[in-house]
Amino acid sequence: MKINMECSQSxxxxxxxxxxxxxxxxxxxxSLMFTKRSLIRSITCILKKLHAGYFRISLSFxxxxxxxKTLIDPTNDTSKSRHVLSMLPSSVFIVLWSMxxxxxxxxxxxxxxxxxxxxxxxxxxxxxHVGVNYLFAPWISWFLLLQSAPFIAPKTxxxxxxxxxxTVPVVVLDVKIYGQxxxxxxxSFLTTVANPTSxxxxxxxxxxxxxxxxxxxxxxxxxxxxxxxxxxxxxxxxLYQRLSGGDRLPALLRPVFFLFFAAPGVAxxxxxxxxxxxxxxxxxxxxxxxxxxxxxxCRPALFKRSMRRFNVAWWAYSFPVTxxxxxxxxxxxxxxxxxxxxxxxxLLALSVLVSFSLTLFTLLNSKMLLPDNDPIASILIV
Amino acid sequence: xxxxxxxxxxxxxxxxxTPSLIKYISSNELEDFDExxxxxxxxxxxxxxxxxxxxxxxxxSVSMPLCYKETQLQSLNNxxxxxxxxxxxxxxxxxxxxxxxxxxxPPRQSKFKSQPMPKGVAFQQDGSQTRKAxxxxxxxxxxxxxxxxxxxxxxxxxxxxxxxxSILRGKEPIGNAQDGNNATRSFDRALPxxxxxxxxxxxxxxxxxxxxxxxLPHDKQWPFLLRFPVSSFGICLGVSSQAILWKTLATSPxxxxxxxxxxxxxxxxxxxxxxxxxxxxxYILKLLFYFEAVRREYYHPIRVNFFFxxxxxxxxxALGVPPSVTKNLHQSLWYILMAPILFLELKIYGQxxxxxxxxLSKVANPSNHLSVVGNFVGALLGASMGLIEGPIFFFAVxxxxxxxxxxxLYQRLPTNATLPKELHPVFFLFVAAPSVASMAWAKIQGxxxxxxxxxxxxxxxxxxxxxxRINFFRGFKFSLAWWAYTFPMTGAAIATIRYSNQVPNxxxxxxxxxxxxxxxxxxxxxxxxxxxxxxxxRDLFPNDIAIAISxxxxxxxxxxxxxxxxxxxxxxxxxxxxxxxxxxxxxxSTPQPSSNDTDHNLPx
Numbered sequence: 001m002k003i004n005m006e007c008s009q010s011x012x013x014x015x016x017x018x019x020x021x022x023x024x025x026x027x028x029x030x031s032l033m034f035t036k037r038s039l040i041r042s043i044t045c046i047l048k049k050l051h052a053g054y055f056r057i058s059l060s061f062x063x064x065x066x067x068x069k070t071l072i073d074p075t076n077d078t079s080k081s082r083h084v085l086s087m088l089p090s091s092v093f094i095v096l097w098s099m100x101x102x103x104x105x106x107x108x109x110x111x112x113x114x115x116x117x118x119x120x121x122x123x124x125x126x127x128x129h130v131g132v133n134y135l136f137a138p139w140i141s142w143f144l145l146l147q148s149a150p151f152i153a154p155k156t157x158x159x160x161x162x163x164x165x166x167t168v169p170v171v172v173l174d175v176k177i178y179g180q181x182x183x184x185x186x187x188s189f190l191t192t193v194a195n196p197t198s199x200x201x202x203x204x205x206x207x208x209x210x211x212x213x214x215x216x217x218x219x220x221x222x223x224x225x226x227x228x229x230x231x232x233x234x235x236x237x238x239l240y241q242r243l244s245g246g247d248r249l250p251a252l253l254r255p256v257f258f259l260f261f262a263a264p265g266v267a268x269x270x271x272x273x274x275x276x277x278x279x280x281x282x283x284x285x286x287x288x289x290x291x292x293x294x295x296x297x298c299r300p301a302l303f304k305r306s307m308r309r310f311n312v313a314w315w316a317y318s319f320p321v322t323x324x325x326x327x328x329x330x331x332x333x334x335x336x337x338x339x340x341x342x343x344x345x346x347l348l349a350l351s352v353l354v355s356f357s358l359t360l361f362t363l364l365n366s367k368m369l370l371p372d373n374d375p376i377a378s379i380l381i382v
Numbered sequence: 383x384x385x386x387x388x389x390x391x392x393x394x395x396x397x398x399x400t401p402s403l404i405k406y407i408s409s410n411e412l413e414d415f416d417e418x419x420x421x422x423x424x425x426x427x428x429x430x431x432x433x434x435x436x437x438x439x440x441x442x443s444v445s446m447p448l449c450y451k452e453t454q455l456q457s458l459n460n461x462x463x464x465x466x467x468x469x470x471x472x473x474x475x476x477x478x479x480x481x482x483x484x485x486x487x488p489p490r491q492s493k494f495k496s497q498p499m500p501k502g503v504a505f506q507q508d509g510s511q512t513r514k515a516x517x518x519x520x521x522x523x524x525x526x527x528x529x530x531x532x533x534x535x536x537x538x539x540x541x542x543x544x545x546x547x548s549i550l551r552g553k554e555p556i557g558n559a560q561d562g563n564n565a566t567r568s569f570d571r572a573l574p575x576x577x578x579x580x581x582x583x584x585x586x587x588x589x590x591x592x593x594x595x596x597x598l599p600h601d602k603q604w605p606f607l608l609r610f611p612v613s614s615f616g617i618c619l620g621v622s623s624q625a626i627l628w629k630t631l632a633t634s635p636x637x638x639x640x641x642x643x644x645x646x647x648x649x650x651x652x653x654x655x656x657x658x659x660x661x662x663x664x665y666i667l668k669l670l671f672y673f674e675a676v677r678r679e680y681y682h683p684i685r686v687n688f689f690f691x692x693x694x695x696x697x698x699x700a701l702g703v704p705p706s707v708t709k710n711l712h713q714s715l716w717y718i719l720m721a722p723i724l725f726l727e728l729k730i731y732g733q734x735x736x737x738x739x740x741x742l743s744k745v746a747n748p749s750n751h752l753s754v755v756g757n758f759v760g761a762l763l764g765a766s767m768g769l770i771e772g773p774i775f776f777f778a779v780x781x782x783x784x785x786x787x788x789x790x791l792y793q794r795l796p797t798n799a800t801l802p803k804e805l806h807p808v809f810f811l812f813v814a815a816p817s818v819a820s821m822a823w824a825k826i827q828g829x830x831x832x833x834x835x836x837x838x839x840x841x842x843x844x845x846x847x848x849x850x851r852i853n854f855f856r857g858f859k860f861s862l863a864w865w866a867y868t869f870p871m872t873g874a875a876i877a878t879i880r881y882s883n884q885v886p887n888x889x890x891x892x893x894x895x896x897x898x899x900x901x902x903x904x905x906x907x908x909x910x911x912x913x914x915x916x917x918x919x920r921d922l923f924p925n926d927i928a929i930a931i932s933x934x935x936x937x938x939x940x941x942x943x944x945x946x947x948x949x950x951x952x953x954x955x956x957x958x959x960x961x962x963x964x965x966x967x968x969x970x971s972t973p974q975p976s977s978n979d980t981d982h983n984l985p986x
Contacts, residue, residue, distance in 0.1 A: 233785070240734055240786040241795075242741040257736065280826075283771070284778035291779045295732045302736055335771060 047114045049370045050107075051125055052134035053312055057362075058107050059137055060318035061100035062144030064355050067326050067348075068093045069148040077333040081341050085348075094150055104141050111138065129193040130253065135173060136204040142166045143207045147214060154214040163211055167224075170204045177201055178231055194238045195249050199259040202232045206266040213273035221274050228270075232263055251305040255316035261292035262320035265327045278334035286327045293324055310365040318355045325351040534597065535608060535674045535929075573681050573933065575739050581931040585806040586613075586749075586863055587684050588928050596930040607668040609923040612679050612688040615665075616866030617912075618658045618695035623872040624905055625650035626702035627898060633705070636882045636891055648704045658695050665692075678929040683745040685928065686730065687752040691866060693723050694752070697759045698869075701766070716764050716772065723756045731783055746790045751811040752866070754784045758818040765825035773826055777819070784815050806858055807867040809848055814870035816841035817877040830884035838877050845874050845897075860911055862922070868908060871901040 071085045072093055115122050125131035143166055146152065152159050178201070180188040205228030213221035239260075249256070268285035272278050278286075296302070306313060325347040332340040362369060578587060581594040590596060598604060629647040631637050669676050679685040696719055700711055730753055734742040757780025764773035791812070820837035824830040830838075875897035882890035916922040 236782065237786045237789045240783075241743040241746075241790050242735075260735070280774065283774050284781070287775040287778040288782050291728075291775070295728050295735070298728050299732055299736065340771075 043113075044117075046370060047110060047118060048121065050110050050114060051121075052111065052131060052137055055107055055111075055134060055137035055141055056312065056315035056319070058100065058104040058141040059144070060315055060322065060355055060358065061096075061103055062141045062148070063319045063322035063326075064351070065093070065097045065100045065148040066144050067322050067329075067351065068096060069150070070326055070329055071348075075333060077336070079332070079336065079341050081345055082329075082332070090150075097145070097148060097150060100148075101145060104138075104145060108138055108142075130195060130197050130249070132177060133195075133197040133200040136170065136200045139166050139170050140200070140204050140207050143211050147211055155216060159215060163208075163215060167208050167212075170208055174201065174205065174227065181234075190234065190238055194235060196239065196256045196259050197253075198235050198239075199232075199263040202228045202235060202263050203259075203266050204228075205231075206263070206270045210266070210270040210273045213270065218274065221270075225267075225270055225274060229267060232267065252311060253313050253316075254303050254306040255313050257296055257302065258317055258320040260296065260320075261289040262323050264289040264292070265320065265323040268327045269323070269330065272330055278330050282327075283331065283334075286331050289324055289327060293320075310361055310368045312369060314361065315358055318351070318358055321347070321354050322351045535672045573678065573931070575681065575683055575745060577931060577933070578682055578928075582928055585808055585858070586861060587682065588861065590927045590931070595932055596927055597932050598925075598930040600925060600927070604925050605672075606923065607664070607672055608675055608929075609926050610664055610668055611862065611923075611926050611928075612665065612676075612685055612691070613861070613863035613866065614661055615688055615691035615695060616863050618654060618661055619691055619698065620865035620868040620872075620905055620908065621650065621657055622654040622695050622698035622702055623869040623876075624902070625654050626698060627872045627876055627901065629702050629704065630876050630879050631898060634879050634883055636886050637879060637894060640895075644704060644706070647702065648706060651699070651702055651704050651707070654695075654702070655699060658692075658699060662692060675926075675929050682928055683740070684747055684749045687749040688863070688866070690723065690726060690752050690756045693719060693726075694756050694759055697756070697763050701759070701763055711767060713767055713769060716760075716767055716769060719763070720760045720772070720776065723760060727753065727757070727779070734783075734786075742786065742790055743795055746787065746795075748791060748808045748811045750787050750791075751815055754780055754787055755811075755814045755818055756780075757783075758815060758822045761822040762818060762825055765822060770826075773822065777822055777826065780815075781819070784819070788815075807864050810867045810870045812870070813841050813845045813848070813874050816844065817870065817873040820877050821873075821880055824880060824884075830881055835881070838881055841874055841877060845871070860915060862912075865908060865912075868901065868904050871897070871904060875901050 068088070071082075072088060072090055073086075075082060075086070126135065142162075146159065146162050146166065147154075152162075181190040181193075205224045209221045209224035209228065212218075212224060264285045268278075268282045268289065271285065272282045275282070325344070328340070328344045328347045332344040581591055583589050583591050598608075603609070625647055628642065628650055629644070631640065632642040632644045632647055680689065700715065700719065703711065733740045757776040761773035761777040761780065764776070816837045820830075820834040820841065823837060824834040827833070875894065878890065878894045878897050882894050912922065
């Protein structure tokens with residue numbers, strides 16, 4: 001409401017200015033000022049509506065990019081299907097990666113501006129039990145892009161610096177949020193704030209661990225991994241118990257239930273990077289992720305309400321499925337056999353399908369992306 | 383006024399009946415008067431009284447030609463909600479009912495004159511279905527005649543299946559044309575889990591609270607199939623785990639000094655195979671004939687876990703198969719046995735995670751261990767067969783959910799309604815999961831390594847902390863489910879034997895023998911009490927009250943006020959539960975108004 005009013009006020013302001021200007025016979029500057037004003041106005045509107053949840057889009061694209069990189073990279077999986085997949089042109093991958101980079105950069109920039117100009121709104125997000133978890137999402141996306149970057153090899157100095165740049169905020173957020181879980185007062189108890197999006201904090205740690213392991217920094221990798229896993233354990237138990245009853249989550253946000261199986265999937269990948277091999281623990285985490293995925297897929301009624309109208313929460317479907325597909329790829333590589341490869345192919349197809357349809361839906365429903373029908377904003381998005 | 387009409391009609395239309403029957407009926411009616419609720423003085427009671435007093439011809443009518451008049455009668459009754467309406471007492475010679483509305487039927491059913499008889503059902507508009515039980519007391523449970531009181535639970539006549547089949551076929555279900563109430567409500571939709579908690583009490587949620595009433599008569603012995611609970615599969619678990627124990631004793635290197643003959647295993651195995659086959663057969667009969675009862679058991683928060691028991695028993699059979707019968711089992715057998723467990727798990731764990739009212743913090747109870755142990759037993763069997771990936775899958779899933787369950791049960795949350803306050807044999811289930819997990823992990827890894835030892839020591843600790851509290855296990859009513867609680871002890875014994883194979887010394891060996899002896903003695907003691915209860919007390923299969931609870935409490939309004947005004951935190955929590963039930967209940971599929979998205983204004 002407030003946003004609307006402000007926008008309409010500026011409308012009025014604009015009209016007045018326009019009237020004043022038309023008194024001077026300068027058509028060109030009028031139109032220029034008009035576009036400049038409207039641009040500023042629309043950007044302001046976007047900044048007001050753009051919350052951290054929009055980083056789901058960059059998460060999905062980053063996940064896809066990493067998936068394709070895994071497929072294209074040389075591997076010792078000698079099966080036919082993998083061979084076929086690795087023949088995909090790397091140009092497609094580069095295009096995909098650049099697109100992800102662009103989207104992420106844009107979103108980051110916009111969010112940065114939002115922090116600068118509308119810090120109060122960011123603070124509100126931070127204090128909300130769902131919003132705070134999405135503050136991890138930008139860093140996770142950056143980690144994904146870093147790992148899938150075609151031109152930054154893991155053991156270079158650039159990688160190292162970037163790793164530090166991304167890890168520090170994650171750890172800071174960790175300390176703040178996890179510390180709150182067990183020290184702070186009533187409203188921050190884990191039992192009251194726990195919800196499926198809390199998995200994002202766990203995923204943040206695990207992705208950092210994976211990136212560190214790629215670099216060869218085993219100790220930090222294990223440190224971040226244990227941090228993530230311990231809190232995952234606590235979170236898993238709490239969420240299964242569902243102490244607070246009812247739903248802490250509005251029905252529109254049900255797609256975030258998919259994060260339930262994203263966390264063990266990322267854990268499986270991270271452990272594999274640390275150990276070097278898809279060993280029993282990775283397998284167990286992968287199987288857990290697979291089971292939770294099957295369990296959610298068998299309950300379509302859970303998601304019905306949120307599927308009525310397009311909204312940005314739909315993007316929550318893509319990243320977890322992509323992670324699962326990546327884990328299944330590694331699993332198939334370890335356990336050579338038809339069943340595992342069939343599983344890999346199914347999950348790959350699903351992941352691509354989901355990401356592609358989401359992109360399509362977004363483009364078709366670009367007006368609904370920022371839920372306030374500002375026509376100029378929608379032009380900017382597309 | 384209506385009474386006179388009724389009498390008239392009935393007198394006119396009474397068919398020739400055998401006198402002995404009539405007398406029996408009349409005498410039965412009188413006995414049941416005391417059951418009637420004084421709040422609703424029924425026309426029937428008066429009328430039956432008159433019948434009895436006047437020694438008149440039977441107040442029985444076979445309703446065929448009657449229906450038309452009765453329609454009018456019943457529509458009269460309909461207008462007055464407080465009146466009990468009925469369609470006379472009917473003695474049905476051949477139960478051909480297609481009405482399927484056994485429980486509570488609107489009188490309008492009489493419009494279906496083509497049906498031989500409407501059921502003698504009376505119901506209150508405000509939903510108390512206990513009327514039915516009372517009314518049906520007028521219908522004698524004579525063995526020659528089918529007892530219609532249980533038809534509501536039957537699958538084919540009077541149960542929901544026929545009605546549902548006709549719904550599927552596209553027709554209006556018979557008798558449900560304008561039925562928007564109780565029958566549909568209680569049988570098309572599951573009883574919400576709160577009803578079970580409200581109506582039942584006791585460590586196994588078996589005993590009815592005094593304020594509750596049940597839908598079936600509690601003075602008569604119900605048909606055997608209705609009395610056969612799913613927890614009878616516990617016997618299979620107990621006996622087949624004994625078979626495995628004696629097989630392990632006979633074949634393990636550390637216990638060879640005992641010279642146990644493999645014949646014991648053979649005998650026990652055959653006994654358990656026969657038992658499993660029998661109990662399976664009986665339960666399948668129950669499924670076929672009394673589907674509603676099975677359904678209600680499925681929605682019972684404790685009995686649902688026993689649905690895993692048949693499959694676990696089959697897994698035990700495969701584990702305990704004597705070497706003389708077969709050495710190697712085919713791998714596809716494992717997949718076949720694990721498929722039902724997988725399906726059940728997907729359903730039940732999914733309910734824990736996202737089901738509306740059946741969330742874990744509310745329904746957690748020690749019997750939930752049965753749903754988790756199946757994973758570990760499957761992993762053990764698969765690993766013994768030589769499979770690798772499948773066992774790891776089930777082990778992972780089982781471990782994750784076991785952690786959740788273990789923490790929840792240890793917490794003994796105040797919102798948890800089902801944990802028995804005092805110790806009860808069900809607590810022994812705590813020992814089951816870690817002991818089987820240790821064995822499974824040992825098989826997967828190839829040796830009894832650290833992971834297995836950790837799990838084994840946890841199991842041992844739990845065993846001892848329960849065993850020293852043996853005094854607190856007194857004073858509980860024997861039930862068939864106790865058989866299920868013996869298999870953890872046997873499991874602990876088998877795990878000890880495996881551990882002693884790895885670490886053979888005097889302590890472990892004596893522990894083996896001690897635990898094996900304890901478990902054998904427990905099973906023998908249980909066998910003796912089962913025999914005692916079966917043949918001497920004859921109450922091995924009491925009326926299964928837990929499945930017959932009614933759909934609604936008798937006085938919902940008072941209950942509400944009580945909850946609203948109470949300061950008890952539990953009541954407040956209950957109040958919140960009610961508030962929350964307004965939101966969509968995902969799993970119970972109750973047709974409730976969909977929720978307001980409470981966080982609309984969130985910028986998401």
